[in-house]
Amino acid sequence: MAGTDSVSIFTEGTFEEQILELVNYLARSLAEERATYIQPFQDALTVTEGQKPIAEDLERRRNILTMILKEVKGLGDGSEREIEGFFNLLFSHFLELFPLDSPETKSHLDTLLHTIASSSEQTTTKYRILSNLFNAIPRRSGLRLLVYKTLLQIASENDELELLGLSDTDVENWLQEWEISPEEKSAFLKLLVDAFAKCGEPERSYQFQLSYVRSLPSSSSPAQAAAIDAIAIALRLPSYFNFDELFRLDAVIAAKDHELFSLLHIFLNDGLAEYKAWAESHAGAFSKYELDPSQLQRKIRLLTLATLGFQNIGRDLPYSLIASGLQVEPSQVETWVIDVIRAGLLSGKLSQTTQTLHVTRATARSFEREEWELLGKRLQAWKSGLVGVLEVIAATRKKNTPEPTQANTSASSGVETPVPAAQAAVA
Incomplete structure (x- = not known):
């Protein structure tokens, strides 16, 4: 049985009063039969001489709640707030009284979920009451799977998946948590x-x-x-x-x-x-x-161009080489380059004057030994270029450094120089 990390929230009143509250909600649509409908529940709640108090009789409370579950045929006659309140109270008793890992519990929940999903009432109300149930069930319980499958079914049938706000992280976490x-x-x-x-x-x-x-x-x-x-x-x-x-x-x-x-x-x-x-x-x-053959041909051309770009990052690619690789006319090259840039596979600058594409970034289709070796060569080239830049900066600094003054020469040779009194005091 999953550890309980949810909290059952009840309205004020005893178990008997809360059960009668549920029953009265179910009997709203009845007129003359209302008293007859409620009577079996009142009888079940009556404690005769020699019986244990209901608060101490778990099996009896389960039987009474089972009677109510069998009478749930839809969302009932009430406002959205009343419907939500009815099911919240029902769920609280259900999770409190039935063991989460019991086949009986799963059977009751399956029936209840089917009733909610198949009702003709507004889907927004269904989402709310099912979300409340999902959050009330302990995180590790497999019953959460049953509830979310129902939510998914309703959202899919109504083309409203976006209302669930489902993320990949949610799914990953749930599949790690649920004991299924x-x-x-x-x-x-x-x-x-x-x-x-x-x-x-x-x-x-x-x-x-x-x-x-x-x-x-x-x-x-x-x-x-x-x-x-x-x-x-x-x-x-x-x-x-x-x-x-x-x-x-x-x-x-x-x-x-x-x-x-x-x-x-x-x-x-x-x-x-x-x-x-x-x-x-x-x-x-x-x-x-x-x-789609034409779509596949477009994709393979874009990938081919991306590979050409990856092999020539930092260099100019002639239009003629691109046209040959893509098997297109040179006049079509610029259109394909624009497409590959829009696809996010390459970045660069076209030059109509020189008929070249200067590649600044490109995506590798895979990253295996060959790609690692190419990356290593580029890093080595950048390293060499930086060394040259540092050497130029060092030479420029040396050239612009002024010759040392006489005072500096004396100080560097170890000869003491007078220190002003004010400066000596601060020191």
């Missing part, structure tokens, strides 16, 4: 993947897809399928270029014999010629994985 199985963690991540994809947020969906792949045993069939899906999503995203991130996943490496893996390898290491060769030999893959 690895399978349940993976299933929750897959729910997030599907929810964000449905709501038109493919970038967020993709980030959770990576987490989903990491959560699975890398050699398992689900991991292989998830890895291929991740590759396909990354290739489909028009502004995604960090393919090195995929190559660091064991499940992706395990899929090395798949046709999409070879395409991924091209986007990480090769250029347009290799892409065109792959496209010719895998014509059916585009429709199979919903890939």
